[in-house]
Amino acid sequence: MTRILEVSGLTRRFGALRAVDESSFHVDEGEVVSIIGPNGSGKTTTINLLSGELKPDGGAIRFRGRDLAGLSADRIAGEGLRRTFQNGRVFANATVEENVLIGQAPLARATAPLKPLRRMPIIRWAALVVETVLAIVGTPAQRREERERQQRAETQLERFGQRLLPRRDHPAWTLSYANRRRTEIARALASDPELLLLDEPTAGMNTAETQEVMHQLLDLKAQGQTILLVEHKLDLVMSVSDRIIVMDGGQVIAEGTPVEIQNDERVIEAYLGKRRGTIAARTHDVASAVLDDEGEAR
Template sequence: MQNQPLLQLNNISKSFGGLHVLQDVNLSVPQGEIFGLIGPNGAGKTTVLNLITGLLRASGGSITFAGEDIGKIAPHKITERGIARTFQNIRVFKEMTLLENVVVGMHDHMDYGFAGMLFNLGGYRKCEAQARERALELLSWVRLDHKAQMLADSLSYGEQRKLELARALATKPKLLLLDEPVAGMNPSEKTELMTEILNIKQRGFSIFMIEHDMRFVMGLCDRIAVLNFGRIIAEGTPEQIKNNQEVIEAYLGKEEAA
């Protein structure tokens, strides 16, 4: 039996002028699971993420998160509700330390006021100390705490991906959205990140990802939906998706699915 849905997309459509990018998309992301959305290039996967995070508005349908309709809420308000996102293109602050990168992600949740920051009052110092302690803990989750004082620019590509993951977790999300998390990674980096994501799930986080690497998705997700030409053509467990003939023809290819 699936857990209670955390995120639901109900009959979502999105058009740009006369181009229909998404049509009647229905998705349900359960609490505490890893949900994958796959599909060919141009299928509309990134558009789905942009709708969930408020960067785009749906042309029709509704998006519900933790029981609340978030379809017309501003992006920063959606972050406050508990949705965090990583991007396909790495967006870490390379001239800051790893610790500073993660602390930046916490500032919206720090309660010390402008005066406290301006005059370096006790409440500000306490909040900053707690933030640094939490940031170090999050870095340990992705096994980067030993590099906390190093500049982000000194990290390998795979390590920068993991830093971005820690920074997203700093916003205290209920749902973590991953936009092609292993794009550009080598096989060993992919294996490491798979371990980190599984560990995050085991800490109680729910995860929604889009990804092209089928081996990665199949080995990680509890459930997978397949998007093709803006429509969901299949949803199920990795095994069900792997053996779905329509999916094989649309995306996987018979050789890869074998």
């Protein structure tokens, strides 16, 4: 399998606290890899480092051979990584459809032909002037790109069926919490991510809503979508993951298949401390502990 992401020695400190402590792992193309761990173990911080929300204090993040460590969030998105957030973020005053269209900004070519120049002092104004002129005049390439954007948005709205399609023209602030989370996932998917980073996509959802998301993740997996998932709900993790990475205290303490992780003593101890009993019984306790968790220290 092609290794799409390789993380080595990733470190992030907040004062004296090492939120991520020389963490190393990889993701292969087409895999669904989940990161689990107790609250404060460094899961969300890891996603924030990968997506450019935070800059690492050390280590490498290699995506298709290129080191992304320290790049800005927009440049990392331009490389093909897209994400959702632990605390859902949508553009509240934009409609559902507009949110999904906005998510495709990294794909803009005809409307932003000089995008690399934006990062250069003085010269960046030339890029902005060109984009302004193109927005006023319009070109066949722009119109073609707009049709493609609309089609991608339609595809993702259809993925969520009656949850989003009838609400496509509704402002996002009018949506239920679960539908705001669905809008955020649709927005990330609409830009054809090479690697989709999902940070607790079912947080705040009830059992039925979580099951819906699980089936959608399984559909994405069947389509070959590469996913790195942070999630507390162990039933979902065990159902969709090819491999699971377990973090505790900012470090990776275990990695393996779902079956291997369920029977790993280090994982059981990380969640519950040193306790006696059968592996099966303690694994059930781990599942219960994870299902009861609702958040993580960032």
